[in-house]
Amino acid sequence: MAVTDNPVSAGAAVSTLLAASAPELGLMARLWRNWMVRVGGMVLLVLVLIALAAPWLHTVDPTFFDAGSRDLLPGAMGDITNLDNETIRHKFLFGSDSFGRDIYSRVIYGTRVSLIIGLAVAVLALSFGVLLGLLSGTLRWLDGPLMRLMDGVMAIPGILIAIALVALWRASLLTVVIAIAIPEIPRVTRLTRSLVLSIREEPYVEAAISLGTSTIVLMFRHILPNTVAPLIVQGTYICASAILTEAILSFLGLGLPTDIPTWGNIMAEGRVQFNQFPHNVFFPGVFLALTVLSVNILGDGLRDILDPKMSKRV
Amino acid sequence: MPLFLLKRILSTVPVMLIVAVLVFMLLRLTPGDPAAIIAGDAASPENIARIRASFGLDKSLLVQFGIWFGNLLTGNLGESYYFKKTVVELIVQRIEPTLALSLLTILIAVVVAVPLGVLAAWRMGGLLDRALMGFSVLGFSIPVFVLAYILIYLVSLKLDWLPVQGYVRIGEGSFWDFLRHLILPSVTLSVIYIALIARVTRAAVSEVLAEDYIRTARAKGLPESKVLWRHAFANAAVPIVTVIGIGIALLIGGVVVTESVYGIPGLGRLTVDAVLARDFPTIQGVILLFSFVYVLINLLVDLSYVLFDPRIRY
Numbered sequence: 001m002a003v004t005d006n007p008v009s010a011g012a013a014v015s016t017l018l019a020a021s022a023p024e025l026g027l028m029a030r031l032w033r034n035w036m037v038r039v040g041g042m043v044l045l046v047l048v049l050i051a052l053a054a055p056w057l058h059t060v061d062p063t064f065f066d067a068g069s070r071d072l073l074p075g076a077m078g079d080i081t082n083l084d085n086e087t088i089r090h091k092f093l094f095g096s097d098s099f100g101r102d103i104y105s106r107v108i109y110g111t112r113v114s115l116i117i118g119l120a121v122a123v124l125a126l127s128f129g130v131l132l133g134l135l136s137g138t139l140r141w142l143d144g145p146l147m148r149l150m151d152g153v154m155a156i157p158g159i160l161i162a163i164a165l166v167a168l169w170r171a172s173l174l175t176v177v178i179a180i181a182i183p184e185i186p187r188v189t190r191l192t193r194s195l196v197l198s199i200r201e202e203p204y205v206e207a208a209i210s211l212g213t214s215t216i217v218l219m220f221r222h223i224l225p226n227t228v229a230p231l232i233v234q235g236t237y238i239c240a241s242a243i244l245t246e247a248i249l250s251f252l253g254l255g256l257p258t259d260i261p262t263w264g265n266i267m268a269e270g271r272v273q274f275n276q277f278p279h280n281v282f283f284p285g286v287f288l289a290l291t292v293l294s295v296n297i298l299g300d301g302l303r304d305i306l307d308p309k310m311s312k313r314v
Numbered sequence: 315m316p317l318f319l320l321k322r323i324l325s326t327v328p329v330m331l332i333v334a335v336l337v338f339m340l341l342r343l344t345p346g347d348p349a350a351i352i353a354g355d356a357a358s359p360e361n362i363a364r365i366r367a368s369f370g371l372d373k374s375l376l377v378q379f380g381i382w383f384g385n386l387l388t389g390n391l392g393e394s395y396y397f398k399k400t401v402v403e404l405i406v407q408r409i410e411p412t413l414a415l416s417l418l419t420i421l422i423a424v425v426v427a428v429p430l431g432v433l434a435a436w437r438m439g440g441l442l443d444r445a446l447m448g449f450s451v452l453g454f455s456i457p458v459f460v461l462a463y464i465l466i467y468l469v470s471l472k473l474d475w476l477p478v479q480g481y482v483r484i485g486e487g488s489f490w491d492f493l494r495h496l497i498l499p500s501v502t503l504s505v506i507y508i509a510l511i512a513r514v515t516r517a518a519v520s521e522v523l524a525e526d527y528i529r530t531a532r533a534k535g536l537p538e539s540k541v542l543w544r545h546a547f548a549n550a551a552v553p554i555v556t557v558i559g560i561g562i563a564l565l566i567g568g569v570v571v572t573e574s575v576y577g578i579p580g581l582g583r584l585t586v587d588a589v590l591a592r593d594f595p596t597i598q599g600v601i602l603l604f605s606f607v608y609v610l611i612n613l614l615v616d617l618s619y620v621l622f623d624p625r626i627r628y
Binding site: 148149151152153155156157158159160161163164165166167168169240244247248251252253254267271274275278281282285288289292293296297300 | 335337341344456457460467478563566571585586597604608609
């Protein structure tokens with residue numbers, strides 16, 4: 001069947017409504033016509049490029065302590081040693097912190113950590129959530145116990161789970177990603193389960209069952225592709241909230257080690273001298289807010305197009 | 315008491331039980347000696363041995379849970395070796411600032427968000443509506459601590475209207491002194507809550523406004539304000555109250571951050587201090603408390619449906 005053969009058109013079932021108003025447009029063109037997808041997507045693209053090109057964007061070693069350039073104001077000039085161990089005149093565009101590190105370089109390199117964490121948490125939470133949701137929706141005996149477990153996890157505020165896990169495991173990139181992903185899993189599981197339960201009633205699933213399709217094939221080939229659209233939307237929101245949570249962990253001093261430049265770490269160091277040097281908090285703060293904002297706007301745009309049922313609700 | 319209310323109240327018991335098991339397992343799933351983790355980093359070998367004996371850590375997992383859960387039921391959350399107090403004493407000492415902060419935040423959020431949401435739904439697509447939707451996306455994206463520092467910078471440092479941080483206990487200073495210290499933290503914390511409540515209020519009220527009985531109410535010549543509040547808002551109350559309950563999870567996460575930024579000695583600050591000191595009895599106690607409060611508030615929210623909509627039965 002066409003709907004199940006092509007995962008890209010997975011939204012077809014829900015977006016037939018839209019197709020009527022724009023019959024000639026493909027999915028990409030429909031996405032592009034939405035201003036939220038355009039703006040959110042473009043800003044995010046720029047941030048990805050910044051993360052990839054960090055070493056070439058007039059940055060110096062973000063971890064380098066330069067005793068001679070402590071607490072410089074934004075725009076000040078100073079001597080600093082770059083990644084090739086040469087001493088150069090460097091313009092401290094965003095100023096420097098109390099160790100003499102270049103805030104601009106730290107903020108630019110911090111983009112990498114935030115984007116990696118956002119993406120990794122979204123992928124991890126979606127993978128486990130979808131797997132558990134599929135199992136819960138297809139295997140009746142597992143449904144009850146699994147959903148009760150998910151109720152329990154959801155009753156604990158997510159940030160507290162993340163904080164406790166990071167404290168137990170000691171923070172590294174991997175443990176932070178896992179700790180942030182775990183409280184996100186139940187929501188994905190619930191969403192997938194509810195999608196599976198409604199898709200199971202579709203005639204083509206009934207047809208597949210009557211043709212003797214095995215449960216595994218049924219799950220992955222007939223049901224999973226049709227859950228893609230709402231899950232992508234959910235994924236963007238998880239990505240945004242993961243970036244925020246990582247920044248909160250770092251800011252509270254519970255996240256990645258302080259020598260790794262993350263926006264939360266920069267702000268945690270900056271807060272001590274906030275009265276004199278507010279820019280140490282503001283520059284990473286602006287980048288953080290802009291990143292989360294662009295992911296959220298992209299998510300809202302994708303939701304309007306891929307999942308019109310949902311957009312009517314909120 | 316009607317049977318359906320009793321059933322709903324009893325349904326929280328398994329959830330709370332699962333939360334207790336999860337919090338218990340948190341420590342046991344960690345590699346390393348739980349006794350050493352409970353005792354904290356600065357513990358002596360005698361201390362560790364004492365803890366191992368008193369927690370029965372040499373016994374089977376089930377017996378351990380029995381001991382721990384028995385203690386929990388008698389209100390014994392263990393002892394903090396870092397703060398040299400029982401966890402219950404610590405919580406009692408720290409609960410007042412958190413309660414004051416949370417209540418003021420909820421008050422501000424509801425008073426601001428509900429009227430805005432109703433008005434936005436009333437003139438959907440209008441200037442207020444678009445401004446509110448823009449604000450709510452921004453509210454979801456801007457991290458609590460970035461917002462906190464922007465407000466501190468403007469209101470406290472530049473305008474010098476309110477104190478930068480601190481907390482005055484009830485009875486220790488004048489009421490104005492108490493309130494003055496709480497205004498900025500509550501406003502900070504309420505922004506994301508306002509975004510959430512206003513969005514849901516708008517969606518719920520706009521759905522009701524499309525109903526036939528609204529047209530009837532207008533047709534019989536009711537003044538618009540009465541149509542809006544008495545007919546539309548009253549019938550949209552259930553989802554609004556629901557989101558206030560669900561938002562408590564956001565609030566708890568926000569409390570942890572806000573109390574740290576503003577130096578408020580509440581439960582959120584206690585959580586961060588406990589995690590930094592790796593003080594596990596305290597971490598477990600605080601997580602249990604926050605989760606139970608969350609479950610309890612959502613129980614009250616569910617029970618309140620009966621007041622708003624007499625048709626509802628469980």
